[in-house]
Amino acid sequence: MMDSRQRGTALLVAGCFFMEMLDGTIVSTAVPRIARDLHTGPASVGLVVTAYLVTLAVLIPLSGWLTARFGPRRVFLAAITVFTVASLACAFAPNLGVLVGTRVLQGAGGAMMVPVGRLVVLAGTARRDLTRAVAYIVWPGLVAPVLAPLLGGLIATYASWHWIFLLNVPLGVVAFLVARRLIEAGPHGTPPPLDVPGIVFVCSGLAALTWAAHLVSGAGSDPVAVVVTALAATAALAAGGRHLLRTSHPLINLRTLDVPSFRASALDGSLCMAVVSALPFLLPLLFQEVFGWSAVKSGAVVLFVFAGNIGIKPATTYLINRFGFRPLLIVATLGLAVTTAACALFTATTPVVVIAVVTALGGVARSVGLSGYATIAFSETAPERLRDANALFATSHQLAAGLGVAVASIALRGGAALTDAPRSAYAVAFVVLGALCLLPTLGALRLHPAAGDAARSVGAGQTRVTRSAVSDSRKSE
Known part of the structure; x- marks a missing residue:
């Protein structure tokens, strides 16, 4: 079982992950207000979102080398500091150019903060406790994009957009103080040449x-x-x-992909992440632009995705231990594909309770799927390759999260080119995303039945059998 220090460290990293993911999506709701205050167009303010996501994706690969060179404690504390100071600078940016520049700085802090924190948690956790540790880390990343539309709508409607960034300051200070107590120096020295x-x-x-x-x-x-x-x-x-x-x-060790379970997580899990990140972007737009709902109402309905996330979370570890990764990933990715495509059937007359049920079921599927991918990723990775695997995993999933919104926008534009009805354009986008999520389902079907069993709590005899099976499956591939 995880001790109190391990749980505290995992929750600390989870909080940092929440801040990072929230800042990647919450700004979208306030784009019109920011554009008006900075005397520019909404399209130009899109750079504020893009600059942050690009910086995250670009700099994450450096996290592994920096950790090896300076140690996890130094890098993690520096990352929190940079993220917090940059957030404060964003709040007081006098024009668009300064705001984009401070968002790049904020992205630099986020790019080092979460991968390094996750590496600290993984390195100090026994394999039998991986499922629980990853569950602590993953759920805030699932919750943040869902909370963002409502929180952003409330801030944009009843306060100033500056508070979107100012909220990070007290959170960052608390995270820094907690990290100083929990994160140990860890090994560092002279890594290979950059x-x-x-x-x-x-x-x-x-x-x-x-x-x-x-x-x-x-x-x-x-x-x-x-x-x-x-x-x-x-x-x-x-x-x-x-x-x-x-x-x-x-810089990124692609040879870590020779482990089938990690390859599935890095590739199929990234496709799943792209769909997951696209839905909290598309649903509020559908509700506001087509159904005529307010930003607060649309954000509140999207919160049912959060209800599905939280509702299934206590059972995720049990489900993985009871059924294994392969069956769970098949059901989760297929469920996400079906619930995403089902959003194409929403109309302005669809009862809110029906929309709530579909989005909640989608939240269940995304929670189980991404928790499964995040756990199986490192279940069979050798300890000496953990840093390389962590850097590749973080890069692929962050890039997918950033590109998911772009994929949704492209699908929406394609749907608009095919039909003049706005609702039909959204229907096309949802169907495209649902079809995209079937690719991870096919990948899960190809997984070995014993894949990831090293991270499951099973009996001793079963553990020996499954590990032998995994070894044989690696040789056959």
Whole structure:
């Protein structure tokens, strides 16, 4: 069982994860108010969201090397400090340029904060306790995007948008003080040389990919700029992949993907994360733009996703131990696909209770699915490869979370091109996202039945059998 220090550390990281994810989505609700106060257009304020997400995705790969060089305690405390100070600077930004710059700084802090914190938790947790530890960390990341529309709507309606950033200051101070007591110095020393070519290829490729998705999702984008940016991203990432597989000390160790359970989490889990992050973006837009609901009402209804998350959370560990990862991931991803596609049937006359039930069931599916992926990711990863696996996992899932909103916007624009009815455009977007979530279902079907059993609480005899089966499955693949 986890001791009180381990639980406290896991909850601390969970709180930091909540702040990071909340700041990635809450600003969207206040875009009109921010644009008006800064004397610019709403489209330009979109840079405030994009700059934060791009910085997160680009700088996460550096977290592993920095942890090895300076130790987890120093990096974690510095990350909290940067995030908190940047939040304060965002609140007092006098113009759009300064706001975008401070959001980049805020993203830099977030990029180091959560991956390093998660690494501290994983390194100090026995495999049999992984499911419980990951559950502590994951649920705030699921809750934050759901709370964001309501919280953002309340702040934008009844207060100033500056409070969106000011709320992080007391939370950051508390997190810093708690971290000083809980996080130990840990090992650090002289890591391998920093992979500078890897930084150039990976960071520029991820930035270009995120920017290309932003351009495609925006109205009136220049097709030439989109194509050029997309080609640049493809070329950089292709060259980066080739380099990472050949160099002896890569920035991101792609060889960690040779473990089937980790590969499923990094790839299929990222697709699932993209769908999960897209829904809290699309649903409030449907409710406000098509149904004519207020920001507060639409945010309140989206909270039923949160109800599903919390309702199933106490049972997640039991379900994993009872049924195993493969059956649970199949059911969770299929459930998320069905409930997402079902949103296409919503109309202005659909009873609110029906919408609430569908969104709550979607919350159950997303909670079980992402908890399963986050746990199985490290269940069979060797301790000496944990830092590399953590960096790749964090990068892939953060990139998916950022691109999920862009994918939803692209699907919405595609639906608008096919039909003149606004509701039909949203229906197309929901169906596309539901179909996308079937890909992780296919991936879960290909998992070995014993995958991840090292992290389950099973009997001694069963543990020996399942671990042997996993070993045999690795050899066969």
